[in-house]
Amino acid sequence: MVRTRSQGSTPTLTVYGATSFTARELLRYLDHHPDGESFNLILSGRNEEKLKAATKDMKRDKELVACELTDEESVRDLVDRSTVIINLAGPFREHHAEALIRACAATGTHYLDLCGERYFLGKVIIPKYDYQASTTGSCIVIASGFDSIPSDMSLYLALRTLQSSYPDASIASSRAFFKTGGSPSGGTMASAKSEAETPAEEKIVKKGEWMLTSASGPTPPPQLVYESSHPSLPRSLTGGFFFMYPFNCCVVRRSWFLSRLSEDATGIKRGDEPRHGDKLEYTEALQTRSWIESIIVSLGLMLFGLVFFGSTLTRNILLWLLPSPGSGPSDKSLRSGGLELTSISKTTAQGVTVVTTCKHKGDPGYIATNYMIVEAALSLILPPPSDTKLPPLASKGGVLTPSTALGMVLIERLNQSGKVIWDCKLHDDSKGHRD
Numbered sequence: 001m002v003r004t005r006s007q008g009s010t011p012t013l014t015v016y017g018a019t020s021f022t023a024r025e026l027l028r029y030l031d032h033h034p035d036g037e038s039f040n041l042i043l044s045g046r047n048e049e050k051l052k053a054a055t056k057d058m059k060r061d062k063e064l065v066a067c068e069l070t071d072e073e074s075v076r077d078l079v080d081r082s083t084v085i086i087n088l089a090g091p092f093r094e095h096h097a098e099a100l101i102r103a104c105a106a107t108g109t110h111y112l113d114l115c116g117e118r119y120f121l122g123k124v125i126i127p128k129y130d131y132q133a134s135t136t137g138s139c140i141v142i143a144s145g146f147d148s149i150p151s152d153m154s155l156y157l158a159l160r161t162l163q164s165s166y167p168d169a170s171i172a173s174s175r176a177f178f179k180t181g182g183s184p185s186g187g188t189m190a191s192a193k194s195e196a197e198t199p200a201e202e203k204i205v206k207k208g209e210w211m212l213t214s215a216s217g218p219t220p221p222p223q224l225v226y227e228s229s230h231p232s233l234p235r236s237l238t239g240g241f242f243f244m245y246p247f248n249c250c251v252v253r254r255s256w257f258l259s260r261l262s263e264d265a266t267g268i269k270r271g272d273e274p275r276h277g278d279k280l281e282y283t284e285a286l287q288t289r290s291w292i293e294s295i296i297v298s299l300g301l302m303l304f305g306l307v308f309f310g311s312t313l314t315r316n317i318l319l320w321l322l323p324s325p326g327s328g329p330s331d332k333s334l335r336s337g338g339l340e341l342t343s344i345s346k347t348t349a350q351g352v353t354v355v356t357t358c359k360h361k362g363d364p365g366y367i368a369t370n371y372m373i374v375e376a377a378l379s380l381i382l383p384p385p386s387d388t389k390l391p392p393l394a395s396k397g398g399v400l401t402p403s404t405a406l407g408m409v410l411i412e413r414l415n416q417s418g419k420v421i422w423d424c425k426l427h428d429d430s431k432g433h434r435d
Contacts, residue, residue, distance in 0.1 A: 010040055011038075011039050011083035012039065012040040012042060013039050013040070013042070013377055013378070014042040015027075015041075015042070015043050015086045016044045016067070016069075016078075016086065016088065016100065017090075018043040018045050018051060019053075020088045022114070022369070022370065025362075025367050025370045026086075026088070026370035027055060029374055031057075031059055033374070039083075039378070040061075041060065041062040041063070042064075042065055042078070043055055043062050043064055044064070044067050044078060045089070048064065051064045051066065069089070069096035079109050080107065083110065083381045084109065084110040084377045085100060085111050086373055087100055087113040091117065091191045091193070092117055093117055093120040093124075093194055093198070093202075094194050097113060097115065098124060098125065098128075101129055105129040106136065106138075107138070108136035108137045108138045110141070110381070111138065111141070112376055113142070113373075114143070114145040114147070114373065115143065115191075116147045116148075116191055117194060118211050118246075119202055119211075120198070120202070122204045122212050124202065126399045129399060133397045133398050134397045134398040137396070138397045139394055139398070139405045140399045143248075143251045143401065144373045145373050146339075146364040146372065147244050147247055147251075148247065148248040148251040148401075149372045150176075150178075150341050150358045151248040151249075151251065151252055151284065152248075152251050152402050153358070153403055154356045155171065155174055155252055155343065155345070155356075155403070156255065156407065158345040158356045159171050159345075160407075161424045161425075162347055163275075166347070169348050169349035169352065170276055170280075171280055171347055172277070172280070172281070172347055173280070173345070174281075174346070175228050175282075175283045175343065175344055176284045176285070176342070176343040177226075177228070177237045177284075177286075177287040177341065178239075178242055178287060179340040179342075180286070180338070180364055181337040182365050192308065193315065196308065196315060207219065209250050209253040210253060212251065212254040213253055213257040215257055222298070222302070223241070224240065224241070224295045224299065225294040226238070226239045226294070231427075232355055232425065232427055237287060237342060237344070239288055240288055240293070240295065240296070240301070242284045243286075245284040245285075249282055253282070254401050255404055256280050258401065258404045259273075259274065259276045259404065268393070268395060273392055273407070277348060286301075287340075304318075334367050335361075335362055337361075337364060338361045338364075339359065340358075341356075341358040342357050343355070343356040343357070349428075351428060351430060352428050352429075353426075353427045354425070354426050355424070355427060356422070356424045357423045358422050368420055371417060371419040371420055376406055379409040385413060388407070389408075391403075391405065394406070394407075
């Protein structure tokens with residue numbers, strides 16, 4: 001069962017990796033969170049002195065716990081004291097995230113992280129812990145930050161909006177345009193390095209967006225220019241290759257796969273939870289001002305990927321030039337970033353399109369990602385906002401995605417926070433648009 005405050009004592013949120021660069025804004029957010037009195041807080045990491053330094057300005061009550069993830073007894077003790085754990089200590093394959101996931105799956109404790117390592121998830125975590133977590137009610141929620149909540153939740157909201165008016169319809173294709181301002185950090189590059197240096201025996205033969213499922217199918221090839229339009233938008237949208245798409249599409253495809261599991265397979269009633277159709281094509285683009293800029297962006301990112309992933313020598317040269325782990329942009333630079341996502345979803349209902357937007361201020365990967373993962377964790381342990389409830393799979397557990405574990409509870413929590421705002425409009429050529 002999903003643990004909530006009504007089921008007993010005050011729930012406990014644990015943050016592991018609380019001394020990381022990413023954690024700085026997360027600790028500020030937790031320190032003044034409006035629901036702060038509704039949950040206990042444990043902050044954990046490898047070094048007690050660093051924990052004290054990182055949390056010295058916090059005003060709220062919290063407990064500091066030093067824990068090495070290579071120490072099984074220490075990990076089990078930390079998990080036993082937690083209702084939900086946020087893990088920020090990446091790269092996750094290299095930094096023993098499996099130890100936390102293993103203990104959480106065994107005890108029914110919920111777990112979320114920012115892992116964007118496809119091979120690690122598809123070859124290790126899902127095969128080893130999906131079933132076990134489903135037997136204990138543990139929700140292992142992958143990709144609970146900027147990758148891949150905007151992608152996954154925007155499509156979920158489009159599907160839910162569509163099926164509230166057209167129950168038998170589904171999304172045929174969806175394209176998300178990311179207009180974003182942000183900066184790379186050492187942690188991002190370290191995760192990319194971990195993915196590039198994954199041992200051959202840990203890599204997945206299956207390619208493309210199907211890595212995190214037991215299904216298979218085609219993956220749309222990358223394009224130099226992406227274009228979409230809709231009469232409700234002030235202008236047509238143009239974009240180039242988006243560097244996060246190769247991972248985001250895997251999460252979206254796992255959501256598609258999980259939404260289609262039968263009631264017999266899961267043992268739970270789906271109720272009014274939206275369900276994808278047989279086919280879905282999902283693509284993303286980095287929004288640009290013109291097709292020429294799109295080509296330049298696409299070629300530049302593809303060249304960077306070729307150089308970074310193509311050889312150890314060129315990768316090490318790039319890593320020497322880029323920020324090192326534990327470092328990142330200045331606070332001023334982080335605050336100046338932001339995201340405007342616009343998603344256009346074509347449906348199987350004739351003449352019906354769904355336009356979804358997601359907006360936030362601040363660097364997507366180091367400001368907004370903290371709001372997303374905190375509210376995702378609290379969605380699992382606090383009572384849901386009015387007129388919302390967790391999806392049925394949350395009561396079952398398993399290795400889930402944000403949409404299949406959290407649904408409208410997360411969207412409403414983020415909307416109420418004012419930090420990340422979603423909006424969705426259904427457009428019918430014969431009837432105008434409806435919310």
